[in-house]
Amino acid sequence: MPRPIPPPPIPFPGKAGRVSSPKSSSLLPPPLPSPAYAELQCVSNFSFLRGGSHPAELVTQAKALGLTAIGIADRNTVAGVVRAHAAAKAEGLQLIVGARIDTVPQSFAPRQKDGRNEKLAESRWADLPPGFSCLLYPTDRAAWGRLCRLLSDGKLRAQKGECHLWFEDLLGALEGQTVIVIPPEAYGSDRQSSDRLHQKADKVIQLPVDQRDRENLTLNKRFETCLQKLNQTAPGQVWLAANMIYRGDDRRRLNILNQLAGTVGLPLIATNDVHYHEQNRRPLQDVITCIREKCTLQTAGFKLLQNAERHLKPAQEMARLFATYPDAIAATQEVAARCQFSLDELSYHYPNEPVPPEKTAQQHLTDLTWAGTRTFYPGGLPDSVRNAIENELALIERLGYAQYFLTVHDIVAWARKHDILCQGRGSAANSAVCYCLGVTAVDPSKISLLFERFLSEERREPPDIDVDFEHERREEVIQYIYQRYGRHRAAIAATIITYRPRSAVREVGKVMGLTEDVTTALASTVWGSWGQDIPEDQIRQAGLDITDLHLARTIQLTQELLGFPRHLSQHVGGFVLTEDALVETVPIGNAAMEDRTFIEWDKDDIDELKIMKVDVLALGMLSCIRKCFDLIRTHYRQDFTLANLPREDKATYAMLQRGDSLGTFQVESRAQMNMLPRLKPARFYDLVIQVAIVRPGPIQGDMVHPYLRRRDGLETIDYPSPAPPADPDELRNILGRTLGVPLFQEQAMQIAIDAAKFTPEEANLLRKAMATFRRAGTIHTLQEKMVGQMIERGYDADFSRRCFEQIKGFGEYGFPESHAASFALLVYVSSWIKCHYPDAFCAGLLNAQPMGFYAPAQIVRDAKEHGIAMRAIDINHSHWDNTLEENHDGSFAVRLGFRQADGLREDVMQQFVNERNDLKTRRFSSLEHIRRRSSLTVATLERLAANDAFRSIDIDRRQALWAVRGLMSDVQLPLFAAADEDSTGRDAPVALPVMRTSEHVVTDYQTHRLSLKAHPLCFLRDTYRKRGMIEARDLLKMRQKQRCSIAGVVLVRQRPGTAKGVVFMTIEDETGVANIVIWKKIMQKFRKTVMGARLVKIDGEVQRADDVIHVVAHRLADLTADLDRLSDDELPEIVAHADHMKSPLTKRRPPVEKQADFLANADEVKRGSHGEEYLRKSRSERHLRPAPRPTVPARGSHPRNVRLIPKSRDFH
Amino acid sequence: MPLRPPAPWRAHMPCPEPALDITGIRFALGELFSRLATRMETAAQGARGWRLTAFHADGGSSAVMVRLSRPSRDRAHVMRLFEEKLEQIDPGYGIDGFLLETADCDTIAPHQASLVADNRANAANEALATELSGLVDRLSNRFGERNITYAAPVKSHVPERAWRMISAASAGARVAQWQEVEAETVFRTNSRPFRLFDTPEPAEVTAQVPDGPPLHFRWRRIPRQITRARGPERIAPEWWREGPRGVAIRDYYEVEDTQGRRYWLFREGLYGGDNAPGWFVHGVFGI
Structure with missing residues (x-):
């Protein structure tokens, strides 16, 4: 195959002419100072969808160009x-912070007295003449508060x-602000104003004044009036x-504006509308203009700007x-000198709420703490x-954070009082x-x-305290917080x-005029994220x-667009609480959910400004544990709680040592299950x-194998000691519990503190430097210091x-021990x-689904x-x-x-159960x-029939569907209802063709996602056995x-980001699961099969390590077509939640949707692979992020229509 | 014969004796047209296409079709259009029957002629529009639709792409299109020349760098001194159309010389880059 010709460089128009260039310097005038x-x-x-650069890019470029200041006003x-x-x-x-206030169109018309105004959707504003616009730059903290309040009013x-926002609102918020008025685009660009400026008429044929000119005239007059009013209010x-943006009449417009400014009494200021x-x-x-206007580049016409x-x-x-x-x-x-307000001035106060009036916060905290010791250490402290x-407590007092702890304690106490399981992490x-x-x-x-x-x-x-709550009851906690602190x-x-x-590819492709099949093909080459290089081979493979x-x-263009913000959405659980009005620190806006409001800054921004937040998170496993406890209490009459569960x-x-951990917290993933028999946990630690x-x-950093070897006694551990008189067991004390292998961040910090005698602050610097060592250069100074002091x-x-x-x-994967300990407790309880x-x-x-790995x-x-008997859904x-x-x-x-079952509603079925109990x-x-x-x-009966729920009255699925369809419409004839008789009489029995078990199984999967009758593969087993x-x-018996x-239905596909492109696949047949390893070369060869097949055949060799068996694939074959033989209908996907095709890994923090079903799926593989990128890129210290919510087919849509993964496409 | 759905308005006339020459055909056409027109008038309909089919005695048929740009049932107009085409029907051994069908029917609002011509401008415009479309119809039917073209506006910033020629018969609301484009133009003081050259003609220009207006220039071997100038209006190329070579940025200037003539000049490229920019005259404000 001939080498591909590299694509020609993308010919975007070149940069603006450089004013001084050595070649043609003779042509150009000497540069002005x-x-x-x-x-x-x-x-x-x-x-x-208006600006084309990130704020950081603007700042960097401004600095590079030598500007003295930059004002960003969105x-x-x-x-x-x-x-x-x-x-x-x-x-x-x-940096001068502020905002551009765009008032509603026709806002020149005064607001109605009763406050009601026609609420126009912003999508229709483009048709109307624009409203008054200006930039507001606050000069002090109070003015910033006014700006935030103004924006909040407009958003709420x-x-x-x-x-x-109306013009009157603007007038009310002007104190302390610097206002830069932006004249309308058409001002100074129409014929009337030009005629006013030049006394004699142009030699051009005078065209008649038309409707548009008249409108412009009115608009201009209104603008001037508003300008006058503004200047009077805030002289x-x-x-x-x-x-001056090369419009053609720039100089004329500038003169007209100058004249206007002189008339009103304002100075002019030069800007470039960047x-x-x-x-x-x-x-x-x-491109983003076209995305906003929902047109393609070809049809955009005048919506695009004329020049660059x-x-x-x-x-x-x-200056020129x-x-x-x-x-x-x-x-x-002058303006830059006036506007010296910086966001660092936004210090604020913790709420005073939870403190009883006669005590200070610190006293209250102290009392609560010592009271707690009596509860938790009944045998003595x-x-x-x-x-x-x-x-x-001393440190808290010095730093003044007592109120923070009290706030969190208050929330947790309320939750406990209402029996909601919760745990800090x-x-x-x-x-x-x-x-x-x-x-x-x-x-x-x-x-x-x-x-x-x-x-x-x-x-x-x-x-930064994060608390996990049961995910189903988290909403109650949120409402409590709103109610206690108030919406403001x-x-x-x-x-x-x-x-x-994927979305970027689709949008850009649509704008560029590519047809949908091409954009889908492009999008399908993406697995999670593209990263830095374009997957050329994959694009070629897609045709x-x-x-x-x-x-x-x-x-x-797509790569440039990646990472651009699209819109704001409410975060899953981070609450910002203040003592005084939050609305004067940051604007608050409405969320899509009823009764929810959120601020405009995200968690990283809040961390940057050191504002307090409480994270109210949801953990699916807590709900699950609670439900289990309830069931045990009801049926076994035993009352367990998180605290009184027998330990050790x-x-x-x-059970865990056998690797039998499906469904348990954290240790159920494929990787964990394979590790359990090797690590053989025997106690809590x-x-x-x-x-x-x-x-x-840790696997990459070669921590696991030394640990395993030491655990099995194959290696001796020796801990170097410092010179006396220091404690010779210094390192043993720190590393002993992990057999000499540093695993936790705390251990690294402790080594620095104890062995190298760092102060705690320096240790913290070390930890931060570890997390970002590839970027920052501070690690070297710390290195010298630490090594030097240790040697000393x-x-x-x-x-x-x-x-x-x-x-x-280690900095990339170090885990905090405390967090691991919190989670380990839940692991133990669930196991x-x-x-x-x-x-x-x-x-x-x-009952707690959707959650978990499987x-x-x-x-x-x-x-x-x-050995648990499972019984099917049944109406009785x-x-x-x-x-x-x-x-x-x-x-x-x-x-x-x-x-x-899909498509049944809880309230409807609850009532049904009540009616059943009444019989x-x-x-x-x-x-x-x-x-x-x-x-x-x-309709509901039909759905129940499709779920085969009538077996207890001796009707199987096909007969039930037949019978249900024969039922008349919902109207009950009263006479028959009173007599409790059927209104139609008995039907003659009909002999329906018997439904094959395979068809039953397929329909089971379609209607309730699982089948108790058989596994789809049983029906194909004979054929497959003959094929070897x-x-x-x-x-288990193989060497x-x-x-x-081996053949099986694809359950999970995972490609941990650091495993060098290796894909792990788990397939399932009627006897169990098999774990397949697909190396990169095989993956490239069989990519389509891996990504698209639902039933796959693997030819490979067995790899055994202790009791852990993998099959290394040499060849894959797509046998999805065999599934179609089972039934006329299609067997839907039965992949696990953690499948990377379904919920792809992301390099950055994954978007968390606004519903409350947040899951803390802490699958290490998933967590780990974006953990590293995180630690490098995220600005805060938190390295734990919520995982993407697995997509479960929407309830209510017909299962047959749900296609969870598209079949593989062939474009050749 | 392709199967066509029946036309909404049709009239059929069998001939008791075969028609042998053009007078007969004309007469039949007139008769059929009157019948149809009366019926269509009741329904206030007009048609853009009229087809006359003649069925020959020996079994064949021939048809002529007339297209109009506006729906009409005006007898004079349609008959005149048919006149030129009737010769195409060769009677041969005689014509047994005629069929007149319509295509592309549309409602014609009945037009009330005002008793007092108060709004002369509107009335004049209306009359002009009708006459113009009549002319376009006649020319289109004589020369073929594709040969009568009209310049329609295209919403593009680049001047040579700002218009395109489309077939006049399908033009529709011509004036309205241009008005719409005019309405969308924000910077209305930027005028466009009356005559735009297909290929911009090179000129030698002296101007102040980097973006000053021209001071004097030489075009078509005549030196011209500039007294007034407006600009620059920078128009960047449409990057999604360009090939690998790329097209440079243009700065347009509207200049007036000592004789009062106005030109539309542009400079392609910027000073300070690798290639020296070129100056061109793209159009003149005038004949």
């Missing part, structure tokens, strides 16, 4: 200012994403903006353009814990005070804690939804020609290590260096329940393997939830509930009986490196 200029009218991409929002602020601090450039009046604070930071962004800006002059220009260029009005340039400096508490678990307050569950006497990890004097940042003091943080690769210019442009149960650990170690980072204290030089190297490489009450566990887990089908299969026995039914021998079987026999005897005595509609394929359970051929 560069005056000081500040660009004050910039729009970033946080004016959604339209009716301040969402991007914090990012600009961070960039400006890093670059050392003055309108629906999500819009802001309706000395108003400037009039003028720009939309993007450099000229090369013009194509992207055109709206970019940041150097001061010299601006405004050579006739140098005062306008000087005015920028150990000295270590006492010391820890005293130290912590993250670095907060390092605090003994939090344990005694009941916020976290990690006992300081059992796990060693490092408080400095959580809170330190040097950092001056408010602590509490609001949820925002999250910025950015363009993901597209990468050398095509148009396509190359599309791809390049041998049977539980034995082993679980802590298990949670932390099975992630790609008597450690071996070589060892010190190695130790540091290990810690350095204990699974071990001792597997029936309740199965039912509880199914889909219900796998949970049910696992339960059956453990099922409830909405999955329940337990007693068997004759006292054990329980799990009865599937109506919630498993004398509590059973329906026939279909007509149901019709008469229950309120179910025929083995079953999954035969793998290492033995060749085999």
Whole structure:
């Protein structure tokens, strides 16, 4: 195959002519001395779909061009200012923060007296003449508060994403502001004003004055009136903006504006209406204009700007353009000098709420803490814990954070009072005070804690406590917070939804005029994210020609568009609480959900500004545990809680050591399950290590194997000691619990503190530097310091260096021990329940879906393997939830509930169950009986029939469907209803063709996603056996490196980001699962099969390591067509939630949707692979992010129509 | 014969004796037209296409078709259009029957002639429009629709792409299109020349760098001194159309020389780049 010709360079128009270039310098005039200029009218991409550059890019470019200051004013929002602020601090450039206020069109008309005005959707504003626009730059904190209040008023009046402001509102918020008025585009560009300026008429034929001219005249007059009013209200604070953007009549317009300014008495100021930071962004800006206007480039016409002059220009260029009005340039400096407000001034106060009036916050906290010790340490308080508490309380007092802890305690206490399970997580678990307050569950006497990890004097940042609640009841907690603090003091943080690769490809492709099949083909080459390089081979495989210019442009524009914000959405749980009005710190807007408001800044912004937030998160496993406890209480009459569960149960650990962990918290993923038999956890701390170690980072960093070897006794551990008189066991104390292998961030910090005698603050710097070491250069100074100090204290030089190297490489995957400990507790609890009450566990887990790694089908299969009887959905026995039914021998079987079926509503089925309970026999005897005595509609009955729920009245699926369709419409004839008789009489029995079991199975999968009758593969087993394929359970008997051929339905596909392109696939057949490893070369060869097949055949060889068996694939074949033989209908997907095709990995923080069903699916593989990117890119210290919500087909849509993964496409 | 759906308005006339020459055909056409027109008038309909089919005695048929740009049932107009085409029907052994069908029917609002001509401008416009469309019809039917073209506006910033020639018969609301484009133009003081050259003609220009207006220039071997100038109006190329070579940015200037003539000049490219920019005259304001 000939080498592909590299695509030609994308020919965007070149940069603007450089004013001084060595070649043609003779032509050009000598450059003027560069005056000081500040660009004050910039729009970033946080004016959604208008700006073409990130705020940071604008700041960097401004600094590079030598501007003295930059003012970024987005339209009716301040969402991007914090990012600009961070960039400006890093670059050392003055940033002027503010916003551009765009009032509603025709806002010149005064508002109605009764406050009602026609609420126009913003999408229709383009047709109307524009309203009054100006930039507001606050000069002090109070003015910033006024600006935020103004924006909040406008946003709360309108629906999500819009802001309706009138001119009168603007007049009320002017105190302390610097106002730069932006004249309408048409001002100065029409014929009337030009005639006014030049006394004699033009020699051009005078065209008649038309409607448009008249409208313009009115508009101009109104604008002038408003300008007058503005100047009267705020004299000395108003400037009039003028720009020279090569419109053709620039000079004339400038003269007209100058005249206007002179008449009204305002100074002129020079701006450039910047939309993007450099000229090369013009194509992207055109593309996003088309996305906004919903047209293609070909049909956009005049909606695109005529030229590319709206970019940041150097001061010299601006001076040259405004050579006739140098005062306008000087005015920028004047404004920059006035507006010295910086976001650093936004300090604020914690709410005082939870403190009883006679005590101070610190006293109250102290009292609560000591009271807590009596609850949690009934046998006496150990000295270590006492010391820890005293130290912590002292630090809290010095830093003044008592109120923060009290706020969190208050929320947790309220939740506990209402029986909502909750648990703190993250670095907060390092605090003994939090344990005694009941916020976290990690006992300081059992796990060693490092408080400095959580809170330190040097950092001056408010602590960050995250609390997990049951995901179904989290809404109640949120409403409590709103109710207690009020809407003006509490609001949820925002999250910025950015363009993901697939959506970006589709949008850009549509704008560029590509047809839908081409854009879908492009989008399908994306697996998660594109990264930096374009997947050329994949695009070629999809059938597209990468050398095509148009396509190359599309791809390049898409890459530029990635990461652009699309809109704001409310964050999943971060609450911002203040003592005084939040609305004066940041604007608040409406969310799409009823009764929800959120601020404009996201979590990183809040961290940057050191504002306190409380994270109210949801954890699916807590709901599951709660449901299990309820079931155990009902059926087994035992009352368990998180606290009184028996600890260190041998049977539980034995179960985990076998790797039998499906459904348990954290350790159920494929990677974990494979590790469990090797790591063999035998006590609680082993679980802590298990949670932390099975992630790609530690595996790559070569932590796992040394640990395993030492654990098995194959390696001896020796801990170097410092010179006396230091404690020789220093390192042993720190690393002993992990057998000498540093696993946790706290250990690294502790080594720095103890062995190298760092102060806690320096240790913190070290931790931060570890997280970002690839970017920042601070790691070197710390390296020298640490190594030097260790050597000084008597450690071996070589060892010190190695130790540091290990810690350095560790920064990417270091896990906080406290967090691992919090999670380990839940691992233990869920495993204990699974071990001792597997029936309740199965039912509880199914009731708490969607959550976890596996889909219900796998949970049910696992339960059956453990000998639990599963019973199908039935109208006479099922409830909405999955329940337990007693068997004759006292054990329980799990009865599937109506919630498993697609398309049934909870309220409807609940009423049905109530009606069933009202019957004398509590059973329906026939279909007509149901019709008469229950309120179910025929549609619901049909759905129940499709779910095969009528077996208890001896009708199978086909007969039930037949019978239901024969039922008349919903109207009941009263006479028959009174007599409790059927109105139609008995039908003659009809002999229907018997439905094959395979058809039953397929329909089961279609209607309730799992089948209790058989696995689809049983029906194909005979054929496959003849073809030499083995079953999954035969793998146990195979030897290492033995060749085999196995087929199964694809369950999970995962490609951990750091595993060098290796794909892990899990397939399932009727006997069990098999784990397949697909190396990169095979993946490239069989990519389509991997991504698209639903039934796959693997030819490969077996790889055994202890009890863990993998099959390394050599060849794959797509057998999806065989599934179609089972039935006329299509078998839907039965992949697990964690499948990477379904819920792709993302490099950045994944977008969290606004529904409350947030899941903390902490699958290490998933977490780990975007953990590293995070730690490099995220600005805060938190390295734990919520995982993307798995997509489950929408309830209510017909299962047959749901296609979870598109079939593989063939474009050749 | 392709199967066509029946036309909404048709009239059929069998001939008792075969028609042998053009007078007969004309007479038949007139008769059929009157019948149809009366019926269509009641329904206030007009048609844009009229087809006369003649069925020959020996079994064949021939048809002639007339297209109009506006729906009409005006006898004089349609008959005149048919006149030129009737010769195409060769009677041969005689014509047994005629069929007159319509295509593309549309409602014609009945037009009330005002008793007092108050709005003369509107009335004049209306009359002009009708006459113009009549002319266009006649020319289109004589020369073929594709040969009568008309300049329609295209919403593009680049001047040579701002218009395109489309077939006049399908033009529709001509004036309205241009008015709409005019309405969307924000910067109305930027005028466009009366005559735009197909290919811009090169000129040698002296101008102040980097973007000053021209001071004097030489075009078609005549030096011209510039007294007044307006600009620059920078028009960037449409990047999504360009090939690998790329097209440079243009700065347009409207200039007036000492004789009072106005030209539309542009400079392609910017000073300071790799290639020296070129100056061209793109059009003149005048004949």
